[in-house]
Amino acid sequence: MDEPVAATPRHRPRVGVFVCHCGINIAGVVKIxxxxxxxRRMSGVAVVKDYKYTCSDPGQQMIRDxxxxxxxxxVVVACCSPxxxxxxxxxxxxxxxxxxxxxxxxxIREHCAWVTADKDEATTKAExxxxxxxxxxxxxxxxxxxxxxxxxxxxxxxxxxxxxQSALDIANAGYEVVLxxxxxxxxxxxxxxxxxxxxxxxxxxxxxxRTVETGRHPKIKLLTYSEVESVSGYVGNFKVKIRRKARYVxxxxxxxxxxxxxxxxxxxxxxxxxxxxxxxxIYRLLPQAVPNRPVIDANSCTYLTKGKCGVxxxxxxxxxxxxxxxxxxxxxxxxxxxxxxxxELLDAKKLGSxxxxxxxxxxxxxxFERLLSASGPTSGEVKRPSDGKTPxxxxxxxxxxSRDSTQGMPYCSKICCMYTAKQAILYRHRVxxxxxxxCYIDVRTPGKGFEEFYKRATDxxxxxxxxxxxxxxxxxxxxxxxxxxxxxxxxVELEADLVVLATxxxxxxxxxxxxxxxxxxxxxxxxxxxxHPKLRPVETLTAGFFLAGCxxxxxxIPETVAQASAAAxxxxxxxxSTKLTHSPTVAVVDEEICVGCGNCERTCAYEAVKVDEKRGxxxxxxxxxxxxxxxxxxxxxxxxxxxxxxxxxxxxxxxxF
Amino acid sequence: MKYVYYPGCTLYTKAKSLDACARKAAxxxxxxxxxxxxxNCCGAIYNTGSDDLAxxxxxxxxxxxxxxxxxxxxxxxxxCHNVLKRVDDRLYAQGNEVERDRxxxxxxxxxxxxxxxMHYLEVLKNDIGFDKVKEKVTKPLAGLKVASYYGCxxxxxxxxLQFDDPENPQVMDDLMRALGAEPTAFDFKAECCGGxxxxxxxxxxxxxxxxxxxxxxxxxxxxxxxxxxLCQYNLDKLRAVTSDAVPMFYFTxxxxxxxxxxxxxxxxxxxSFDPVPFLKAKGLL
Numbered sequence: 001m002d003e004p005v006a007a008t009p010r011h012r013p014r015v016g017v018f019v020c021h022c023g024i025n026i027a028g029v030v031k032i033x034x035x036x037x038x039x040r041r042m043s044g045v046a047v048v049k050d051y052k053y054t055c056s057d058p059g060q061q062m063i064r065d066x067x068x069x070x071x072x073x074x075v076v077v078a079c080c081s082p083x084x085x086x087x088x089x090x091x092x093x094x095x096x097x098x099x100x101x102x103x104x105x106x107x108i109r110e111h112c113a114w115v116t117a118d119k120d121e122a123t124t125k126a127e128x129x130x131x132x133x134x135x136x137x138x139x140x141x142x143x144x145x146x147x148x149x150x151x152x153x154x155x156x157x158x159x160x161x162x163x164x165q166s167a168l169d170i171a172n173a174g175y176e177v178v179l180x181x182x183x184x185x186x187x188x189x190x191x192x193x194x195x196x197x198x199x200x201x202x203x204x205x206x207x208x209x210r211t212v213e214t215g216r217h218p219k220i221k222l223l224t225y226s227e228v229e230s231v232s233g234y235v236g237n238f239k240v241k242i243r244r245k246a247r248y249v250x251x252x253x254x255x256x257x258x259x260x261x262x263x264x265x266x267x268x269x270x271x272x273x274x275x276x277x278x279x280x281x282i283y284r285l286l287p288q289a290v291p292n293r294p295v296i297d298a299n300s301c302t303y304l305t306k307g308k309c310g311v312x313x314x315x316x317x318x319x320x321x322x323x324x325x326x327x328x329x330x331x332x333x334x335x336x337x338x339x340x341x342x343x344e345l346l347d348a349k350k351l352g353s354x355x356x357x358x359x360x361x362x363x364x365x366x367x368f369e370r371l372l373s374a375s376g377p378t379s380g381e382v383k384r385p386s387d388g389k390t391p392x393x394x395x396x397x398x399x400x401x402s403r404d405s406t407q408g409m410p411y412c413s414k415i416c417c418m419y420t421a422k423q424a425i426l427y428r429h430r431v432x433x434x435x436x437x438x439c440y441i442d443v444r445t446p447g448k449g450f451e452e453f454y455k456r457a458t459d460x461x462x463x464x465x466x467x468x469x470x471x472x473x474x475x476x477x478x479x480x481x482x483x484x485x486x487x488x489x490x491x492v493e494l495e496a497d498l499v500v501l502a503t504x505x506x507x508x509x510x511x512x513x514x515x516x517x518x519x520x521x522x523x524x525x526x527x528x529x530x531x532h533p534k535l536r537p538v539e540t541l542t543a544g545f546f547l548a549g550c551x552x553x554x555x556x557i558p559e560t561v562a563q564a565s566a567a568a569x570x571x572x573x574x575x576x577s578t579k580l581t582h583s584p585t586v587a588v589v590d591e592e593i594c595v596g597c598g599n600c601e602r603t604c605a606y607e608a609v610k611v612d613e614k615r616g617x618x619x620x621x622x623x624x625x626x627x628x629x630x631x632x633x634x635x636x637x638x639x640x641x642x643x644x645x646x647x648x649x650x651x652x653x654x655x656x657f
Numbered sequence: 658m659k660y661v662y663y664p665g666c667t668l669y670t671k672a673k674s675l676d677a678c679a680r681k682a683a684x685x686x687x688x689x690x691x692x693x694x695x696x697n698c699c700g701a702i703y704n705t706g707s708d709d710l711a712x713x714x715x716x717x718x719x720x721x722x723x724x725x726x727x728x729x730x731x732x733x734x735x736x737c738h739n740v741l742k743r744v745d746d747r748l749y750a751q752g753n754e755v756e757r758d759r760x761x762x763x764x765x766x767x768x769x770x771x772x773x774x775m776h777y778l779e780v781l782k783n784d785i786g787f788d789k790v791k792e793k794v795t796k797p798l799a800g801l802k803v804a805s806y807y808g809c810x811x812x813x814x815x816x817x818l819q820f821d822d823p824e825n826p827q828v829m830d831d832l833m834r835a836l837g838a839e840p841t842a843f844d845f846k847a848e849c850c851g852g853x854x855x856x857x858x859x860x861x862x863x864x865x866x867x868x869x870x871x872x873x874x875x876x877x878x879x880x881x882x883x884x885x886x887l888c889q890y891n892l893d894k895l896r897a898v899t900s901d902a903v904p905m906f907y908f909t910x911x912x913x914x915x916x917x918x919x920x921x922x923x924x925x926x927x928x929s930f931d932p933v934p935f936l937k938a939k940g941l942l
Contacts, residue, residue, distance in 0.1 A: 352824025358842040473844030475875065 013073035014046035015137055016066050017130060020054035020079035022109055027052075029113040031123045035078075038127045044138055046070055055085050060092040067096040074137040078106040078130050099142035101584065101644055106133035132653040139649035143584040148623040150236040151335040152575045155180065157228055157514065160188020161557060162549025162564040163340035164210050169568030171219035175575055178332045179214065180242055181224045182510065185289035187211050188342055192272065194372035194380070196557060197422040198453035204375070208288050215290040221332075225295055227510075229329065231518050232607065234624040235544030236335045236580045246325040248296035248304070249282070253320035256292035260312035260321070268300035270377075274367035276385050277377035282312050286375055296321075336544050336571040339520060339528055340564065341511025343550035346401045346409070346504040354400060354501060355472040360386040361479050362472055362499045364400075365419060372426050382430045384498045387477070391434065391497030394427055395481045396420045397469045398440040401504035409504045411525065414554040416502035417444045421457040423500065428460060437463040437494060439483050447556065465492065472499055505554040519605060520545050527553045538567040543582075543626075546570050585643050586625035587632060589618050593639035600631035600640050609640075658784065661727040661772070662690035663719060665699050665737035672734065672886035674924025678913030679733055679777060685916040686785055686793050690731060693722055699737040700744065713760055716744040720774075721766035730772045731780055733909070735810040735885035739818070742774045746817045776811065776820065778828050778884065778908070787835040795917035797837025800939060803911070804843045804878035805829035806869060808888040812847055823847060829882060829908055836915040841878040845869045850888040855895065866891045870901050880904040880935065882911055897929035904932035914941065 017039050021027035032050055040048045047070045051059045054077060066072055075098065077089045082105040090100035108126040116122040152175050156167045159181035167177045179186075191211075193203035214220055229241040266281025273279070281301040284294045302309040303323060313321040345364050348356035355362045361384045363371075370376035371383065384391045398420055402413040417440070424436040438457075443464070445451040458464060467484035474480070481494040507526035515522050520540055521529040528551050531539040538547050548564035549555070555563070574580070587600075587609065596616040600609045608624035609631050611617070618631075618640065632640045632647070641647060668676035680690050697715055704712035719741060723730040732738040748757050749771060761768045775783075781790055805826075812823040821828050824847060830840035848869060851862025870892060873881055881903055883889045893905040910923050920942055925933050936942040 352822045352826075355844060358825075358844070471844070471848075473872065475872070 012044050013138055014071060015044050015074040015076060015134060016047040016049070016063070016070060016072040017045055017076045017078060017134070018054055018059075018063055018066075019048070019050040019108075019130075020059070020077065021050065021052045022054075022080060022113075023052065026079070026109050026113045026126075029116060029119055029122045030108060030126045031119055034123050035126050035130070038123075039130055042131055042134060044134060046072060054079055055088055060088070063089065063092050064096040067093065067098050072098065073102065074140065075103040076106055076130065076133050076137050077103065078108045078126065078133075080109040081105075081107050081111075101143040102137070102140050104133050104137040104140065106130045128657055132657050135652040135656045136645070136649050139646065139652060140644045143643060146582040146584050146586070146622045147579045148234070148236050148582060150575065150577070150580055151238075151333050152176075153178070153332075153334045154336045154338065154571050154575075155228075155238070155240055155332065155334040156338040156340060158182075158188070158340035158342050158511070158549070158551070159186035159214070159222070159224070160340060160342045160549060161190045161207065161210070162342065162551075162560045163188070163338065164214050165561050165564035166338045166340060166546075166548050166568045166571075167214060167220050168210065168217065169565050170571055171217050173568075173572050173575075174219070175572070176219050176221065178221045178223065178240070178242075178334060180226050180228055181222070182227050183285060184225045184247070184283075184293070184295045185211075185285050185291060186214060186222070186224060187286070187288075187290070189366065190557065191286055191288075192366055192373070193369045194374075194376075195422065195426060197418045198447070198449040200422070200426075204288060204373075208290075211288070211290040222291065223330070224291060228514060228518075231337065234606075234608075234621070235582075236574070237623070238334050238337060238544065240332045240334060240337075242330050242332060244328045244330060246298065246327050247293075248298070248301075248322055248325045249294055250320045250322050251291065251293045253318045254293045254316075255318055255320075256294075257317065258294075259315050259317065261294055263311050263315050265309065265311065266297075266300045266302050268297055273370050273377050274364065276363075276367060276370060288375075336546065336574055337518075338546045338548055338564075338567050338571065339511070339515065339518075339540075339551055340548040340567075341514060341528075341551040342508045343505045343554065344508045346407075346506050348400065348501050348503045351401055351407065351501070351503075353471045354397070354469070355474065355479070355499075356501070359472065359474045359479055359499075360384075361391075361474075361497065362501065364501050364503045365416070365423070368423055368500045372423065372430070380430070382427055382434075382498075389497070390431055392431070393435045393494075393496045394424075394437070394498045394500060395479075395494050395496040396424055396436065396438045396500045396502065397472070397481070398438065398502045399468070400501035402502075403441060404504075407504070409506070409525065411554075412444065413502070413505040414444075415505065415556050417442075418447070418450055418453065418556065420500075420502050421454050421462070424462045425457055425460055428462065435463070437465055437496075439465050439467060439469050439481070441466070441468060447558075465494075467492070505550065507551055511551045515551075518542075518545070527551065538563060538570055544574075582623055583627060584622070585627045585645065586622045587620045587627070587629070588641055588643050589620055590639045590641065591615075591617050593637050594618050595637055595639075597636065599634045599636060603630045603634040605630065658688040659727065660688060660690055660729050660731040660775075660780065661723045662692045662731050663696055663699070663723065663737060663741065664692060665696075665732070665734045667734050667736070667886045671890060671927075672907070674927040675733055675884075675886060675889070675907040675909055677909075677924040678918050678922055679909040681918055681922060682909060682913040682916050683777075685918070686781070686790055686912075688780060688785060691726070693719070693726060693730075696722065699734075700740040701736065703740045703743045710756065710760060710763075713744055713747070714764060716741055717748065717760045718764040718766055720745055720748070720772055721761065721764050721768045723772045724769040725767055728770065728772060729780075730774050731777055732774065733777050733884075735776075735808060736887065738774070738776045739810040743814075743817050745771070745774050776884075778811075778832065779820070781832060781912075782828055787831055790832070790912075791835040794836055794915045796915055796941070798833070798911060798915050798941060799837050801833075801838040801911075801941065802841050802877055802879045803833050803838050803906075804841045804873035804876065804881050805833060805846065805908075806850075806873070806881050806883050806888060806892070807847050808850055808883065808885045809847060809852075810885055829884065832908060833882065833911070836911060838911070841873065841876050843873045843876040843878060845872045850885075850891040851895075852887060852891075855887075855891055859895070862891050863895045866895050867899075867901055870896060870903050874901075874903065878903075879939075880906060880932070882906045882908050884908055894929045902930040904928075904930065904935045906932065
């Protein structure tokens with residue numbers, strides 16, 4: 001399909017335009033021969049060719065050959081979005097000896113063929129897109145990729161099972177990891193669980209080998225009771241400021257003997273036990289805590305609040321108590337960051353009709369895990385919170401908040417169908433004559449062994465009642481549940497001794513606040529957003545940040561662990577190279593024009609532009625710059641420009657259009 | 658502070674006691690209710706027919722009249738409040754400009770501005786503040802265990818009424834606390850009282866009312882406070898003759914009592930089940 005065209009004036013670069021059919025994606029709507037004819041008539045075009053799948057090897061070869069044969073100086077590929085194949089075609093150009101940044105993509109698929117029904121309109125629109133990109137290509141300058149060194153050390157935020165897995169994988173590959181956890185010990189929500197579905201293995205038994213390994217790993221620097229304050233720098237070269245909260249216990253002196261916790265008279269509600277038990281003012285979360293060191297909660301310690309007591313200091317055999325302890329800050333340098341900030345359950349008090357807060361025997365799923373757990377407040381015997389009696393009838397309510405747009409959570413929390421089935425089975429193991437009813441909307445079991453597990457629950461005599469629960473209230477010492485049985489088409493009123501709500505899984509609010517602070521993208525529900533939902537599921541759009549666990553979306557333990565290992569693999573792939581390359585299409589300052597007003601510095605979302613006080617001009621850190629162009633837009637003097645997207649080029653494109 | 662006040666028909670007939678002390682209590686708390694002259698029917702029930710503009714005319718005329726007098730229109734009857742609030746919301750809904758213009762043209766009243774339709778409770782909570790109300794209390798309702806019953810009209814639909822959590826509202830509970838009473842948590846705060854079924858299915862309304870009273874009692878309440886004349890009627894009138902009878906109050910009556918209005922100003926004579934002996938036993942009268 002090689003077509004000779006009229007010679008172009010010498011001062012203009014020779015441009016080759018390659019039109020891709022993308023099967024019928026483009027060719028089914030855009031009239032390719034007509035488009036080619038119109039492009040051929042555009043000034044500056046040296047060659048026009050088309051191919052059914054330009055991204056294929058023969059398609060790329062066509063471009064490489066044309067560059068050599070026709071002495072092309074610029075390449076425009078009219079095809080799909082640059083997010084898909086810009087790299088492919090730029091690499092093809094580089095192989096043929098053309099600077100890759102002289103290759104441009106005209107998106108005639110997503111921007112044209114997919115959104116235009118009329119063939120003539122689509123062809124005209126494609127023509128417009130190609131002609132504008134043509135002007136941009138003509139204005140392009142050859143660029144060299146920016147290279148930056150890498151600090152081969154990772155930060156993992158959150159030490160639940162996701163963070164633990166990522167940290168171990170990276171550390172076992174030989175790189176140092178800084179693992180930050182806000183709680184006094186690691187393990188996250190998994191440490192609260194009793195048994196895990198669908199195999200019913202004890203959560204503690206499978207978790208503790210990992211927590212122990214993490215605590216002892218020579219390559220893991222474990223910072224518990226600590227929070228990330230700020231992150232500066234850029235991919236490969238982050239500086240992280242971490243707040244180490246006052247623990248009032250010297251971790252080096254303390255041996256974890258536990259004498260202080262025995263004698264401490266201070267009491268506070270235990271959040272680990274979901275408010276169903278008290279803990280001491282000096283406490284650790286669980287007996288298998290890693291690190292096995294207690295901390296003092298300043299709000300419930302009578303010495304720290306009233307200056308009275310001091311029992312722990314008197315009794316401590318190693319004098320490890322430090323009442324004058326203060327928050328301290330440490331700085332760490334890392335090259336990559338894994339966000340493993342996890343989930344919380346929705347505060348069920350927000351579900352006004354479900355009685356939480358006014359009816360003590362309505363609890364959430366995590367609270368029921370604690371009632372089932374051997375280390376829980378009832379030592380694994382199922383006893384209800386109000387009077388300690390063994391509940392003979394338990395109603396489980398699925399989708400409490402989930403799949404309910406009126407509560408702001410239209411999404412499925414994914415784990416509840418399975419953990420409710422598990423909890424009902426375990427309840428019947430503990431209370432043989434107990435009756436368990438599960439109110440559900442749909443039962444979703446899309447996992448290995450899940451459907452079989454659900455079958456086991458129904459075979460075990462657990463009642464499944466299809467219908468949403470409308471109201472839960474107290475009547476005497478019973479809890480009454482109003483529900484519907486949509487299979488029988490009737491309203492039902494259930495009397496229960498205990499009600500367990502499978503409340504919606506939400507992104508950990510502290511994780512959401514941190515993501516906002518670190519400018520990691522989050523969706524409308526607070527879950528962190530991956531760079532591509534299918535092809536880049538553990539990366540973020542901020543280079544150097546990776547995702548693991550429920551902070552990215554609700555998921556079960558195996559999926560969390562898989563994702564955490566994937567995030568670690570991404571970090572290790574980065575650490576495997578000596579230097580990082582970064583796109584050179586970044587902002588650039590014309591030092592002759594810049595007056596140092598600082599508009600660009602204020603506009604930049606990446607802290608990539610700073611005004612140099614001495615010289616009185618703005619300076620761009622090319623490694624940090626993401627090339628968004630916001631600074632160039634805000635520059636009043638026109639000093640700030642975007643490489644290969646200069647104001648001049650934009651005006652020419654606009655004129656062309 | 659002066660507010661335009663829309664009482665509605667029921668407050669001149671069956672629910673005199675809701676209105677009687679409301680104006681006097683307002684003066685004590687620090688605001689004034691100025692009744693709109695020549696108000697007409699609120700519309701009685703919100704008309705959900707999207708093609709029936711005639712039913713909107715009455716409430717729109719009220720809103721127009723109110724707009725000539727002030728910026729905030731205060732209501733007391735839960736039904737009036739619901740209707741006026743929803744008509745106002747529909748009037749100003751995006752994309753409804755044509756209907757709005759037609760309606761306003763039809764009522765032939767000068768429509769000065771969009772008025773803010775507020776319930777008396779919202780004035781107390783948002784404009785005055787419950788802490789200020791607390792300061793005005795001369796006779797705290799100490800020891801009065803009272804369940805706040807909201808019914809449906811005050812809280813639903815929540816997007817429009819924007820009053821409180823529709824499943825577990827708290828505003829009246831907070832007011833009761835400010836007045837020195839002990840608000841009792843209870844499970845049927847916003848369940849149906851039976852509504853207009855009292856007309857043709859009296860048994861259904863009586864059962865619905867009984868359920869509400871039973872739960873309030875089981876939760877430890879000695880009295881129930883309401884803001885809706887129909888709820889009050891069903892819970893008071895229908896149960897007065899039975900052993901379930903419980904002292905029923907409008908919130909304005911308890912507010913009036915707490916800020917020191919005289920017993921004869923509180924309108925207890927309208928109640929079917931006389932609450933006076935109860936209040937005397939409690940040492941509140």
